[in-house]
Amino acid sequence: MRLRELRVFIVALLVVLFLVFSIIGFQTFGKFAEPIDNVTATAIELAKGNYKVRVPSVLDGTIDQLSTSVNILARNLQDISFVRKIEEERLKTLIENMGSALVMIGREGKITVVNKPFLNQFDFDFDKVDNQPFRNTGLPSEVVEFIDMIFMTEKSARKQIRFEYQQVKHMELYGAPVIGEHGRWLGVVVVMHDVTELVRLEQIRKDFVANVSHELKTPITSIKGFSETLLDGAMEDRQALHDFLQIIHKESERLQFLIQDLLELSKIEQHGFSIELHRTSLREIIDRSMEMVVQKAEEKEMSLVLKMEEDIEFEADTGRMIQIVMNLLANAVNYSLSGTTVTLQAYIENGHAVIKISDEGIGIAQQELPRIFERFYRVDRARSRNSGGTGLGLAIVKHLVEAHNGRIAVHSTVGKGTTFKVSIPLWQSM
Known part of the structure; x- marks a missing residue:
């Protein structure tokens, strides 16, 4: 009888001990598992790009160190993401407001980046050129040939071109290959500056020099020619002397008026010219x-x-x-x-x-x-x-x-x- 009671007691004791250890083990596992689950969940969110998530603080030393390390990583990633966004905004602002047209073409020949001056220059819509082959966008043939040359040579180049796109235009093109880390070929970037007005002004300058030379040459030639004729003996003829001197006087007056007008125009065009009102x-x-x-x-x-x-x-x-x-x-x-x-x-x-x-x-x-x-x-x-x-x-x-x-x-x-x-x-x- 006592043996049977002893067995029952032992079984009961074992059951109680099992229950106690189970409760203790569950509590202990929960104490360590929950922080690990939090760390795991935080890591998953960080992988998704959510750098604002943080691991709740725990009192356990080992887990707390892990949580702190993950939180530091999250803060660093958030700071890096913030700096990157600022740099992206700066770069975007720079590209959009640089004044010159810019286009970047990927290694597959598709347009990846354009700015507003480029769209305005050729009257393009962004949706119609974004990620489209540059040859199919309607760019002038001279521009397409220049881009092809950069792709083939893989070297920087500069060229001034003249083309007709709604009107005659002159463009200064600069193209360069885009090389990433480890020498990876990323594509080509081309900057286009409209120099139509500069070319026009340069032509005006050339015309001005040519016209001044011509206008000065005509009276000077007349004065020289008639004075030489007089010196060669025509001055002995009183009528010829009178006629030639009149011509010389008229041409010298014309030369004087031209020089006066040139000086007057130069004075008016000078910076700081003012009138007395x-x-x-x-x-x-x-x-x-x-x-x-x-x-x-x-x-x-x-x-x-x-x-x-x-x-x-x-x-x-x-x-x-x-x-x-x-x-x-x-x-x-x-x-x-x-x-x-x-x-x-x-x-x-x-x-x-x-x-x-x-x-x-x-x-x-x-x-x-x-x-x-x-x-x-x-x-x-x-x-x-x-x-x-x-x-x-x-x-x-x-x-x-x-x-x-x-x-x-x-x-x-x-x-x-x-x-x-x-x-x-x-x-x-x-």
Whole structure:
């Protein structure tokens, strides 16, 4: 009987011990398993790119060290991600606002990066070029050939091209291969800078030098030729002497006028050029200007008609305004046929003093109008030279009008005449 009771007791004791150890083991396992689960879950979130997640702090030394290490890693990854985003924003801002068109093409020949200047330059939509083969986007053939050359040579290159895309354009292209870490070939980047305006200005400069040389050469050649003829014996002939001296005098005057106009234009175009503004009378300016051209008009039996209801007072530089009106009147007289009329109108319009000078002359073709204010540009070179002009008058007029914060416009019909309209603010302080 006692043996049976002892067995029951032992079994019961074993059951109790099992239950106790089970409870203790479960509690111990839970104590270590939960922090490990937290660390595991945090690591999974970090792998997904969620760098804001953190492991809850625990009191156990070993697990706490692991949790702290994972949290430090998370903070470092978050800081790196933040810095990377800032750098990406800076790079994006730089690319978008660099002023030049930029395109990056991957190793497969597909466009991977473009900026707004590139899209605007060729009138592209981003969706139609993004990740598209560069050959299929409609780029000018000259640009495609340049990109192909960079791909083939794998070397940096620079080239200026001329092409017609809606209008004639000049582009400075710079292309370079993009090499990643360990020499990995990533593609090609091309920067395109529009130099159309620079090319135009360079052409104007070349034309100016050529025209100045030509304009100076003509009178100098005449003076030299006739003076040599006189020295060779023609001076013994009184009539020839008189005629040749008149020609020399006329050509020297022409040379003097040209040099004066060149110096005047150079002075006006200099930085810091200013005009002396004061209250002045438009009627006085017009009267003094007409006095300077009336003799020439009478020689051609032309009429000068002024249409002005009342005097207009405005703020301007009197001497420069006389120069403006006199130049325009002189052109109207010089390029009009004998017996015609030059009409000058003056009135106020939208807070501006307006001067309109109309002639009944040869007129100017529409394609010539955008260039008539360029230095030495002549619609009819032979006729302009015979009229005695230097080719600088309208360039000077335009600069002086702009110095008054004004505007000058021209309307012309070939065979019917030309009208210049000058608008000057009544008060410069407005």
